[in-house]
Amino acid sequence: MTLLSVKNLRVTFDTETGPVQAVRGVSFDLGRERLGIVGESGSGKTMTGRAVLRLIRAPGRIEADAMTFEGQDLMAASEPDLRALRGRRIAMVMQDPKFSLNPVMKVGAQLMEGLRQRDHATRAEARAKAIAALEAVQIRDPERVMEAYPHELSGGMGQRVMIAMMLIPDPDLLIADEPTSALDVTVQAEVLNILDDLVKTRGMGLIFISHDLRLVARFCDRVLVMYKGKIVEELAAKDLLQAKHPYTQGLLNCLPRIGGSRGALPALDRNADWAR
Amino acid sequence: MALIEIENLSVTFTTAGRKVRAVQDVSFKVEAQQSFGLVGESGSGKSTILRAICGMAPITGGQIRIDGKPLPTPRGRAFAAQVQMVFQDPYASLHPRHTVDRVLSEPLAIHGQGGSDAKIEQALIDVGLPPAFRFRYPHQLSGGQRQRVAIARALMLQPQILLLDEPTSALDASVQAETLNLLSRLRAERGLTFVMVSHDLAVIDHMCDRVLVMQNGQAVEELSREALASAAMTTPYARALFAASADRMLEG
Amino acid sequence: MTTLNAWLLDPNPKSRLQSRAGQTWLSWLRFRRNPLAMIGLGISVALILMSIFAPLLAPYDPIAQSLPDRLLPPLTPGHWMGTDDFGRDIYSRILYGSRITLDIVLLVILTAPVVGLIIGTVAGYFGGWVDAVLMRITDIFLAFPKLILALALVAVLGPGMVNAVLAIAVTSWPPYARVARAETLTVRNSDYIAATRLQGASSLRLIWGHVMPMCLPSVIIRVTLYMAGVILTAAGLGFLGLGVQPPLPEWGLMISAGRKFLFEQWWVATMPGLAIFVVSLGFNLLGDGLRDVLDPRSAGK
Ligand SMILES: Nc1ncnc2c1ncn2[C@@H]1O[C@H](COP(=O)(O)OP(=O)(O)OP(=O)(O)O)[C@@H](O)[C@H]1O
Numbered sequence: 001m002t003l004l005s006v007k008n009l010r011v012t013f014d015t016e017t018g019p020v021q022a023v024r025g026v027s028f029d030l031g032r033e034r035l036g037i038v039g040e041s042g043s044g045k046t047m048t049g050r051a052v053l054r055l056i057r058a059p060g061r062i063e064a065d066a067m068t069f070e071g072q073d074l075m076a077a078s079e080p081d082l083r084a085l086r087g088r089r090i091a092m093v094m095q096d097p098k099f100s101l102n103p104v105m106k107v108g109a110q111l112m113e114g115l116r117q118r119d120h121a122t123r124a125e126a127r128a129k130a131i132a133a134l135e136a137v138q139i140r141d142p143e144r145v146m147e148a149y150p151h152e153l154s155g156g157m158g159q160r161v162m163i164a165m166m167l168i169p170d171p172d173l174l175i176a177d178e179p180t181s182a183l184d185v186t187v188q189a190e191v192l193n194i195l196d197d198l199v200k201t202r203g204m205g206l207i208f209i210s211h212d213l214r215l216v217a218r219f220c221d222r223v224l225v226m227y228k229g230k231i232v233e234e235l236a237a238k239d240l241l242q243a244k245h246p247y248t249q250g251l252l253n254c255l256p257r258i259g260g261s262r263g264a265l266p267a268l269d270r271n272a273d274w275a276r
Numbered sequence: 277m278a279l280i281e282i283e284n285l286s287v288t289f290t291t292a293g294r295k296v297r298a299v300q301d302v303s304f305k306v307e308a309q310q311s312f313g314l315v316g317e318s319g320s321g322k323s324t325i326l327r328a329i330c331g332m333a334p335i336t337g338g339q340i341r342i343d344g345k346p347l348p349t350p351r352g353r354a355f356a357a358q359v360q361m362v363f364q365d366p367y368a369s370l371h372p373r374h375t376v377d378r379v380l381s382e383p384l385a386i387h388g389q390g391g392s393d394a395k396i397e398q399a400l401i402d403v404g405l406p407p408a409f410r411f412r413y414p415h416q417l418s419g420g421q422r423q424r425v426a427i428a429r430a431l432m433l434q435p436q437i438l439l440l441d442e443p444t445s446a447l448d449a450s451v452q453a454e455t456l457n458l459l460s461r462l463r464a465e466r467g468l469t470f471v472m473v474s475h476d477l478a479v480i481d482h483m484c485d486r487v488l489v490m491q492n493g494q495a496v497e498e499l500s501r502e503a504l505a506s507a508a509m510t511t512p513y514a515r516a517l518f519a520a521s522a523d524r525m526l527e528g
Numbered sequence: 529m530t531t532l533n534a535w536l537l538d539p540n541p542k543s544r545l546q547s548r549a550g551q552t553w554l555s556w557l558r559f560r561r562n563p564l565a566m567i568g569l570g571i572s573v574a575l576i577l578m579s580i581f582a583p584l585l586a587p588y589d590p591i592a593q594s595l596p597d598r599l600l601p602p603l604t605p606g607h608w609m610g611t612d613d614f615g616r617d618i619y620s621r622i623l624y625g626s627r628i629t630l631d632i633v634l635l636v637i638l639t640a641p642v643v644g645l646i647i648g649t650v651a652g653y654f655g656g657w658v659d660a661v662l663m664r665i666t667d668i669f670l671a672f673p674k675l676i677l678a679l680a681l682v683a684v685l686g687p688g689m690v691n692a693v694l695a696i697a698v699t700s701w702p703p704y705a706r707v708a709r710a711e712t713l714t715v716r717n718s719d720y721i722a723a724t725r726l727q728g729a730s731s732l733r734l735i736w737g738h739v740m741p742m743c744l745p746s747v748i749i750r751v752t753l754y755m756a757g758v759i760l761t762a763a764g765l766g767f768l769g770l771g772v773q774p775p776l777p778e779w780g781l782m783i784s785a786g787r788k789f790l791f792e793q794w795w796v797a798t799m800p801g802l803a804i805f806v807v808s809l810g811f812n813l814l815g816d817g818l819r820d821v822l823d824p825r826s827a828g829k
Pocket residue numbers: 013015020021022039040041042043044045046047048059095211419448828829
C-alpha cells in the first residue's frame with residue numbers, strides 16, 4: 001500500500017544568475033517501508049525531502065505531475081492543511097541539528113513546546129514524555145539534557161534530540177536527513193532499531209537520506225541513488241554494495257576499509273552522461 | 277619524549293548548578309608526527325578533550341603538556357601558532373559574511389605576519405583549491421570545499437599539531453576521500469601530528485597509528501592500528517564498537 | 529552594461545572590491561524583485577531629493593508671512609496645498625520641513641543604533657555580570673514610556689532640535705541593544721568564533737570583525753522600521769512645543785499649529801500629517817524589503 005507517491009518532482013531555484021535545477025524529475029512510491037536516498041553532496045537529496053513537505057523557500061519552486069500522501073494531494077494542499085500535516089503526520093529530521101534547534105532556548109522547552117501546544121498536555125505529562133523520548137534515543141542523562149542549551153550538547157546528542165523531537169508526535173511518515181551522521185556505531189544501531197521498530201510495528205514510512213552507503217545497504221529496504229538532481233539507479237538495498245552503475249560503484253570505491261591499504265583513496269571520476 | 281602528553285585529564289562543566297563530568301582521568305601520549313585517533317560513544321568527551329587542549333573547556337584536574345612544557349592559561353599566541361583545530365561541521369565553522377580571502381588572512385593579521393597575498397595563494401594551492409576561489413563567500417562553496425578552506429585556515433600559521441574533530445563526518449564518500457587524501461598528504465609533507473576524532477573505524481584505521489576508545493568520559497582501551505585491524509581488543513565496549521563496524525572491514 | 533554585469537556576477541571575483549560589489553549587486557537584484565520595497569525606497573529617495581533641492585522646488589519662502597493670503601484652501605492657483613494662518617505656502621513649508629525631518633532622522637541613526645549595537649554585542653559576547661549589568665540598565669530605559677522620558681529630558685535640557693534629537697536617541701537605543709544581544713547570543717558559541725579565537729584573536733577583534741557583522745542586518749532592519757517612530761516622536765515633541773521652535777517648518781509643529789482650526793481649515797493640519805504618514809510608510813516598506821535581503825537566515829546557504 002502506498003503512503004506517499006511522487007511523480008516527476010522538480011525543484012528549481014530562480015537565482016540572479018539563472019535558474020538552478022536542484023531536483024529534475026524524481027519519481028518514487030513509498031509504502032510502509034524504509035527507503036534510502038544516497039548520492040554525493042549537492043545531488044538534491046535534501047531538496048527532495050523538503051519538497052515533499054513543500055518546505056522550499058523562495059526563490060525555490062516546486063513542480064510535480066503528482067504528489068500525494070495517503071490520497072491527499074500535497075501540491076494542491078493549502079498552507080493551513082500543510083501545517084496540520086507537518087510535524088504531526090509527516091515529520092522531518094533536518095540535516096543540521098545545530099541550525100534547527102533554537103540556540104537560546106533550553107532543549108526541554110523545545111521538546112515540550114509541541115506537546116503543550118498541539119496536544120494540550122499538562123506540564124508534567126509533557127515533561128515525562130519528553131524525558132522518555134530522550135531515553136529512547138540513548139541519552140544518558142535526560143534530566144540534565146532537558147535543562148541544557150543546544151551548545152552544551154555534543155554533536156551526536158544534538159542529533160538525537162532532533163530525532164526525539166520528531167518522533168514525539170508519532171508521525172506516519174518520517175523524512176530523516178542524515179540523522180545519524182554524528183553518531184558512533186553503537187548508539188547509531190540503537191537509534192536505527194527505534195526507527196526500524198516504528199516501521200515494522202506501527203507501519204510508519206521512512207525516507208532515510210544518507211551519504212553512508214554501507215549503512216543504507218544494511219538498514220534500508222530499497223535505495224534511490226541520486227546524481228545532479230536525478231535518480232540514476234533504484235535498487236534493493238541488499239544489492240547496493242554490488243551496484244552496477246559506475247557512479248554508485250565509484251562512490252563505494254572511495255570508502256576506506258578497516259585493514260585496507262593506507263595509500264591514497266581513489267577519487268570519483270564523474271561522467272557527464274550520468275546526469276542525462 | 278612524546279610531543280603531546282595528557283595526564284589524568286578531567287573536565288567538569290558546571291551549568292545551572294549541576295556538574296557534568298565530561299572527561300574523567302584520561303591519559304594518553306602522542307609522539308611527534310604520529311596520528312592519534314579518538315573514538316567512542318557519542319557524548320563521551322572526545323570533542324571536550326580537543327577543546328581542553330585549546331583552553332576552551334574547564335579543566336578540573338590533570339595536566340596537558342606539549343613538548344614537555346605545561347600549557348599556559350590563557351593559551352596565547354604562541355600556542356595558536358603551534359596547535360590548530362578543524363571542526364566537524366564545515367557549514368558552521370566559516371563566517372558566513374567573510375570571503376575565503378578574509379578567513380585566510382585573519383590569522384596572519386592577528387600574528388602580525390606580512391606577505392599575505394603570496395601566502396594565501398599558496399595555502400589555496402596546498403589544499404587543492406583553485407586560486408580563483410579566493411574571493412568567494414562560503415555559501416558559494418560546497419561542503420568539501422569549505423572543509424578545505426577550514427583546513428587551509430588551520431595551516432596558515434604553520435602549526436605542528438592539528439586537532440581534527442570529525443573532519444569528514446558531514447561529507448559524502450567522494451569528498452571524504454578527497455579530504456582524507458589531502459590530510460594524509462599534508463601530514464607527510466609537513467611532518468604534522470594529528471589528533472583525530474571520528475565515528476568511522478574505517479576512517480580511523482586509514483588515518484591513525486594508535487587509537488583511544490572512550491565511553492562516558494573515561495578512557496576504555498588504547499589500541500594500535502594492528503590491534504584494531506586484527507580485532508585484538510580486550511574490553512567489551514571496544515569489542516562492541518568493532519562488531520558494529522563489521523560492514524567496514526576489508527572484504528566486508 | 530553587459531560587461532559590467534558579467535564582472536559583478538563573476539563567480540570567481542579577482543579582488544576584494546569585486547566580490548563585495550558582486551554581493552551588493554546580488555542583494556540589489558533580490559531587493560528589486562519586491563515591488564513594495566521599491567515603493568519604500570522611492571519614497572525615501574524622494575525625501576532626500578526634496579530636502580536637498582527644497583530651495584529650487586519651493587515656490588515661496590517657508591517663513592515669510594503674507595497675511596492677505598491667510599488660510600487659502602488647497603488647489604488655489606499658486607498654493608496647491610493651500611496656506612496656513614500666517615499666509616505661508618504649506619507646500620513650501622513641507623519641502624523645507626523635510627530637511628528638519630531628515631536631520632533628526634540622520635542624527636538619531638548616527639547615535640542610538642551605534643550605542644545599542646555596542647552595548648548589545650558587548651553584553652552578549654561577555655555574558656556573566658557584564659551582561660547582567662548592561663541589560664538591567666537597558667531594562668530601566670525600556671521600562672519608561674518613550675515619549676514621557678523624552679519629554680522629561682527636553683524639559684530638563686530645554687527645547688530645541690539638538691536636545692530633541694538627544695532625547696529621542698537616549699530613549700531609543702535599548703531596543704537595538706536587545707536585538708544586538710539576542711543576535712550575539714546565537715553566534716557567540718558558533719564554531720567560526722571558536723576557530724578565530726583559537727587563532728589568538730582578541731575580544732575586540734572578535735566583537736568588531738565577527739560578531740557585529742552578524743548583528744548589523746537585524747539592526748539596520750530595525751532602524752528602518754523604527755524610523756517611522758523617530759519621525760513621530762520628533763513630531764510629537766514638536767506638537768507639544770518641546771522640539772524645534774516656531775517659525776521653523778517642522779511637520780509636527782505644523783500639525784500643532786493647524787489643530788486650532790482643524791474643522792474649518794482642515795488642510796493646515798492634514799497636509800503635514802499626510803507627509804508624516806507617507807514618509808513613515810516608506811521607511812516601513814523599505815525595512816520590510818531589507819529584511820528579505822539582509823536577514824542572514826533568509827539568505828540561506
Ligand atoms: N537557495 C538556493 N539557490 C540556488 N541553488 C540552491 C539553493 N539551495 C540549494 N540549491 C542547490 O540545490 C542542489 C541540491 O541541494 P541539496 O541540499 O538537496 O543537496 P544534498 O544532496 O542534500 O547534499 P548534501 O549531501 O551536501 O546535503 C545543490 O546543487 C544546491 O546548490
